[in-house]
Every structure is written in structure tokens, then in C-alpha cells.
Amino acid sequence: MALNVLLAGGGTTGHVSPMLAVARCLRRRDPDTGIMMLGTEAGLESRLVPAAGFELSTIPRVPMPRRPNKDLLLLPRNLARAVSAADAAIRAHQADVVVGVGGYVSTPAYLAARRRGVPIVVHEANSRPGLANKVGAKLTDYVACAFPGTPLAKALPIGMPMRPEISQLDREVSRGGARAALGLDPELPTVVVTGGSLGAASLNAAFSAAAPELESAGVQVLHIAGGGKAAELAASVADLPHYHVTDYVDGMEIAYAAADLIVCRAGAGTVSEVSAVGLPAVYVPLPIGNGEQRLNAQPFVDAGAADLVESGKFDAGTVRSLVIPLVRDSVKLESMSRVAAARGVRDADERLADLVMSAHLRKQN
Structure with missing residues (x-):
């Protein structure tokens, strides 16, 4: 039966x-x-x-x-x-x-x-x-x-x-196709930024302000701005050819495959998926609730798979001093990726x- x-x-x-x-x-x-x-x-x-x-x-x-x-x-x-x-x-x-x-x-x-x-x-x-x-x-x-x-x-x-599309993702194999599907340069160091389905105002503001420095450093950005937030952000970076803005991505596995580094919140699902696919991360925990997002991310930060910045302290200076050097450091990213994948399930x-x-x-x- x-x-x-x-x-x-x-x-x-x-x-x-x-x-x-x-x-x-x-x-x-x-x-x-x-x-x-x-x-x-x-x-x-x-x-x-x-x-x-x-x-x-x-x-x-x-x-x-x-x-x-x-x-x-x-x-x-x-x-x-x-x-x-x-x-x-x-x-x-x-x-x-x-x-x-x-x-x-x-x-x-x-x-x-x-x-x-x-x-x-x-x-x-x-x-x-x-x-x-x-x-x-x-x-x-x-x-x-x-x-x-x-x-x-x-x-x-x-x-x-x-979903198996994420749990079975091979980022190395999928990277080229993912970047092509998203209209990204196949070779540039790539940061994915996402604050979830509703977006994150602090992340949007910080990356918008630091966008010229990202462009000058040869860093490509896929910024998933959140529902209804893409138009204003896209207008502010319209003259930067390697800064790509969208409201959402249908199937985050394609964004994970395209990324060398992700900057995101630390919800349980996000932390679990990002670590499972071996993606280096900068976590910016949601500042409300009972503090669970920081706790979700902390073991991966302690192990060396990710960095963590409090939401109220994440600004354009953080993008310049942390994100840009990190995404350009392929040796560091490779180490973070190995640790994340080893701890991910x-x-x-x-x-x-x-x-x-x-x-x-x-x-x-």
C-alpha cells in the first residue's frame, strides 16, 4: 500500500x-x-x-x-x-x-x-x-x-x-552557458548581488554608488535588484557596460553558475544553496528578526568559506575595500569555494x- x-x-x-x-x-x-x-x-x-x-x-x-x-x-x-x-x-x-x-x-x-x-x-x-x-x-x-x-x-x-537543479549544479561546467544566457562577458570576474525577492535597499545603494569603481577594476556585476527596484538602479548605471541589472532571475542556479562571488542576505535557504554549490559569499544578514541570519552564516564565515558584514555597515566603501579585491583574487576564491563545498550538503x-x-x-x- x-x-x-x-x-x-x-x-x-x-x-x-x-x-x-x-x-x-x-x-x-x-x-x-x-x-x-x-x-x-x-x-x-x-x-x-x-x-x-x-x-x-x-x-x-x-x-x-x-x-x-x-x-x-x-x-x-x-x-x-x-x-x-x-x-x-x-x-x-x-x-x-x-x-x-x-x-x-x-x-x-x-x-x-x-x-x-x-x-x-x-x-x-x-x-x-x-x-x-x-x-x-x-x-x-x-x-x-x-x-x-x-x-x-x-x-x-x-x-x-x-531543487536538483541547484543540488546537482556543477558551476565550472555550467559557467560559460550561464554567462551567455544572462548576457554577461565570459571572462570578467563576476559578482552577483541579490537581496532576495524584495531586494535590499542597503545593497542596492552601496553597489550603485561604487559602480564606477567596479567598472574601472574590470569587475562585472549581475545585480538582482528585487521586485520593482530594477528601473531606478539600471538608470543610475546605464553608462556602465558591465553592470547588469534585473528584477529577478528565473532559477537562481543560473546566477550561481555565472558568479565568482555572491553578495547576499543569509536566509537559511540562501546559505544552504550557496554553500552546496561551492560559491564564495559575502553575507549581509537581514537586520530584523531574531538574529537567525547571522547565526546561519557564521559557521561558514568561521570556516573561511565566506565573509560577513552587518547590514548597517555595508556601504560603497565596503564594495571598494572588500568586494572588489576579493572577486579579483582567484586564489582566495578557489580556497573559499573548496571550503564551502566541503561544508555544504x-x-x-x-x-x-x-x-x-x-x-x-x-x-x-
């Missing part, structure tokens, strides 16, 4: 991407595996999951207030409704295992699965775990995390599940799928 798995998470790409990666892995192993995703109507999963060919069931979003307010008073009622909806999804899908990756959806899924006696598998992406996975980790022996040292009981570091989807199977077999026995 085919295995049925319900995967709970969403809200951000950082939650949806690993869910999709492990779902595809389970289907590769057995095409008859039943897959159901659990999310909310407002999250990115409402678009990304159906587009990937998987079924999505939605439950009410339950904000977890960090201070006394109206949402805190309504929490018991809202959580009960969400748990009931998650329970209905588990029953309808006849789920054998529930996998959670954190976020608003996971807590109701964990509680509903525990009530039904359905095995739970938890995956935590960040070095500092969120509330949902702190709850989930107390309910199961099957806990995985992306980074060593994540403070969750029983957590097994397995890496971050990612390319088969996390298989490892998480193994945990799913272990949880299922234990329940059967």
Missing part, C-alpha cells in the same frame, strides 16, 4: 522550497506516494504548490503573538479551529506521516497528528528555531535541522532540501525522506 505524506508549512519561500524538494524526492522513490501540502490561502504556497503539481489543503492562519494583545486573547479559539482543520486534512488524506517545516501551519498540524497518533517529522531550517518547531520537537523523536548546533532536542543536522532531500520512511516503519512495527 502506498505511503501517504502530509507536509505542513508555508508563508515564505524558505518554507515552501524544502517541502517541495522532499515531496519530489519521495515521488522519485515511489511514484505512487500520496502527497498533500498543508498551508494557508494567503501564503506563497497557494501559488507555488499547485504550480509544482501538488495538491494543497488550507487551514486558517494562526498568528502567535509575542506580547499581550487581541490576538493573544483569541489564540485558544483560533488555534482550536486550525487544529480541527488540520485534523480534517490528515483524515481526508489518510496521512501515514506528517512532516512540518515550521511556520504558522505547522503547530496545528503537529497537534492534530499527535492527537491521531500519526508519526511526526520536524525539519528546522534556521540555526535559531521558531516556536512551531520547538513545539513539534517535543512531540517526536524524528527531528532534523539544516545547520549543526541548532538548539532543538534530538535534532539531526541533515542540511536543507533543495547536497542530498538533504534524501536524508529527510529517509527520516520519513523511518518514522513510518516504526509506526508499522
Whole structure:
């Protein structure tokens, strides 16, 4: 009888991407595996999951207030409704295992699965775990995390599940084709700059101000400015032939292949992908949240695979004093690349799928 798995998470790409990666892995192993995703109507999963060919069931979003307010008073009622909806999804899908990756959806899924006696598998992406996975980790022996040292009981570091286009990328082999596809010079030292889908104002401002020096140094830039931010930046560098600006790149593997160095935020998915493909990095952690981005990047910085600059301190001077000399130092880049690749994990989807199977077999026995 085919295995049925319900995967709970969403809200951000950082939650949806690993869910999709492990779902595809389970289907590769057995095409008859039943897959159901659990999310909310407002999250990115409402678009990304159906587009990937998987079924999505939605439950009410339950904000977890960090201070006394109206949402805190309504929490018991809202959580009960969400748990009931998650329970209905588990029953309808006849789920054998529930996998959670954190976020608003996971807590109701964990509680509903525990009530039904359905095995739970938890995956935590960040070095500092969120509330949902702190709850989930107390309910199961099957806990995985992306980074060593994540403070969750029983957590097994397995890496971050990612798309095979990234996990199987050979940058050396793909570089020429990637640069040609992006309209880049095949020979110039190349920096990719990205602040994620929304962009990063500090990175955009710093690189725009230092653009003439980059051009003079013979450094090529692919600047992924973020939604709606490319036009202004492109206008400011219009007279520089080797400064290329775009809102987004469809498939970051092509940008990774083209780059000698990337300057980016330090979200769990980004750090995991960049290290897996052996790409030297300058991380500029997002200055809000609970500090998890700095923690995500720190092991790779300590090992010599990357540099880190605080967002508030990253300016045009940083581009001149750090980025330009680094991208022109091929020996240093090669060393950083080797360290990153050695610490990166390319088969996390298989490892998480193994945990799913272990949880299922234990329940059967």
C-alpha cells in the first residue's frame, strides 16, 4: 500500500522550497506516494504548490503573538479551529506521516497528528528555531535541522532540501552557458548581488554608488535588484557596460553558475544553496528578526568559506575595500569555494525522506 505524506508549512519561500524538494524526492522513490501540502490561502504556497503539481489543503492562519494583545486573547479559539482543520486534512488524506517545516501551519498540524497518533517529522531550517518547531520537537523523536548546533532536542543536522537543479549544479561546467544566457562577458570576474525577492535597499545603494569603481577594476556585476527596484538602479548605471541589472532571475542556479562571488542576505535557504554549490559569499544578514541570519552564516564565515558584514555597515566603501579585491583574487576564491563545498550538503532531500520512511516503519512495527 502506498505511503501517504502530509507536509505542513508555508508563508515564505524558505518554507515552501524544502517541502517541495522532499515531496519530489519521495515521488522519485515511489511514484505512487500520496502527497498533500498543508498551508494557508494567503501564503506563497497557494501559488507555488499547485504550480509544482501538488495538491494543497488550507487551514486558517494562526498568528502567535509575542506580547499581550487581541490576538493573544483569541489564540485558544483560533488555534482550536486550525487544529480541527488540520485534523480534517490528515483524515481526508489518510496521512501515514506528517512532516512540518515550521511556520504558522505547522503547530496545528503537529497537534492534530499527535492527537491521531500519526508519526511526526520536524525539519528546522534556521540555526535559531521558531516556536512551531520547538513545539513539534517535543512531540517526536524524528527531528532534523539544516545547520549543526541548532538548539532543538534530538535534532539531526541533515542540511536543507533543495531543487536538483541547484543540488546537482556543477558551476565550472555550467559557467560559460550561464554567462551567455544572462548576457554577461565570459571572462570578467563576476559578482552577483541579490537581496532576495524584495531586494535590499542597503545593497542596492552601496553597489550603485561604487559602480564606477567596479567598472574601472574590470569587475562585472549581475545585480538582482528585487521586485520593482530594477528601473531606478539600471538608470543610475546605464553608462556602465558591465553592470547588469534585473528584477529577478528565473532559477537562481543560473546566477550561481555565472558568479565568482555572491553578495547576499543569509536566509537559511540562501546559505544552504550557496554553500552546496561551492560559491564564495559575502553575507549581509537581514537586520530584523531574531538574529537567525547571522547565526546561519557564521559557521561558514568561521570556516573561511565566506565573509560577513552587518547590514548597517555595508556601504560603497565596503564594495571598494572588500568586494572588489576579493572577486579579483582567484586564489582566495578557489580556497573559499573548496571550503564551502566541503561544508555544504547536497542530498538533504534524501536524508529527510529517509527520516520519513523511518518514522513510518516504526509506526508499522
